[in-house]
C-alpha cells in the first residue's frame with residue numbers, strides 16, 4: 001500500500017480500535033471477538049513500526065486499558081499497572097527470547113504462567129489489613145472497588161503478617177459461575193455477558209457490592225506492586241511463594257523454565273489441557289524471573305520488556321478481517 005493509503009488506514013484503525021476498547025474496557029460489552037481486535041491492533045502496530053510518523057499521540061497502541069468513566073472514586077496507582085506485549089506464534093516468542101538474550105545474556109530463567117482471562121486488580125494492605133482495592137483502569141488511574149473486592153472470598157481481609165504492601169493479580173469468574181449467570185440472565189430476558197472476563201469486570205464495576213457478592217468471583221495474585229526488596233525478595237517466583245505465605249491465592253500451574261524448549265513444552269501442554277481448567281485462560285505469560293534482570297530490560301510506556309503473553313489461537317473463525325470496511 002502507498003503511504004497515503006496507509007495513513008488513511010491508520011486513522012480508521014485508530015478510530016475503530018478506540019471504539020472497541022471503549023466497549024470492552026469501559027462498558028464491559030465488546031461487540032467484536034478479541035481475535036478481531038488483536039488482528040486489527042497488530043495491523044496498526046505494523047503500520048506504526050514502518051512509519052513512526054503515522055503514530056498518533058493518542059494511538060491505542062500507546063495506551064493501557066480504558067478511560068475509568070464510572071462513578072467510582074479514582075485511584076492513582078503508586079506504580080503504573082502495565083499491559084503485556086502479545087505474541088501469536090512460536091516465531092514471535094523466539095524473537096522475544098532473542099531480544100532478552102541480546103540484553104542480559106544467556107544466564108537467566110523464565111517463569112511461565114497461565115494467562116488468566118479476568119480483570120487486573122490491585123490490593124493494598126497496611127500493617128496486614130486490607131485497605132484498598134482498585135482496577136487497573138488506564139494503567140495510571142483506576143477505580144476504587146474496595147467494597148466489591150471485600151466480597152470476594154479469596155481476597156484476604158487480613159494477611160498472616162502485619163506487612164504494608166500492594167499485591168496485583170487477576171479477578172475472574174469461574175466457567176461454571178459464568179454459565180449459571182448467563183442461564184439466569186437468559187431466563188430473565190436480560191443481556192448475556194460475552195465471556196467470563198466481561199462478566200467478572202461487569203460484576204466488579206457495580207456500585208452495589210451485593211451484586212459482586214452474588215457472582216462467585218475468585219482471584220489469582222501474580223505480583224507485588226514493588227520489586228519486593230523490602231522483603232528481601234530477589235525474583236518473581238519467590239514473590240509468588242511469599243504472596244501465598246501471606247494468605248493470597250496464587251496459581252500453582254506456574255513453571256520455571258531454563259530453556260526455550262521448556263517454554264514451548266509448557267505452551268503445548270496448556271494448549272491441550274486448557275479446556276479441562278475450571279476457569280478461562282487466553283494464553284501463557286512468559287516472565288524473566290530475576291528482578292535485577294527485569295530492571296535491566298525495563299518497560300515501554302505500555303508493556304514490560306521482560307515479559308510477554310503468548311495468546312492461544314482464536315477459537316472463533318476470523319476471516320476477511322482485513323477486508324472490514326472500517327469507515328462504516
Ligand code: NAD
Nearest residue numbers: 020021024030032033034037083084113114115116120285
Ligand atoms: P491483555 O489482557 O492481553 O494482557 C495483559 C493483562 O493480562 C494484564 O493486565 C493482566 O491483567 C493479565 N494477566 C492474566 N494473567 C496474568 C499473569 N499470570 N501474569 C501477568 N498478567 C496476567 O491486555 P489488556 O491490555 O488488558 O487487553 C488487551 C486484550 O483485550 C486484547 O488483546 C484483546 O484480546 C482484548 N480486547 C478486546 C476488545 C474487543 O473489542 N473484543 C477490545 C479491547 C481489548
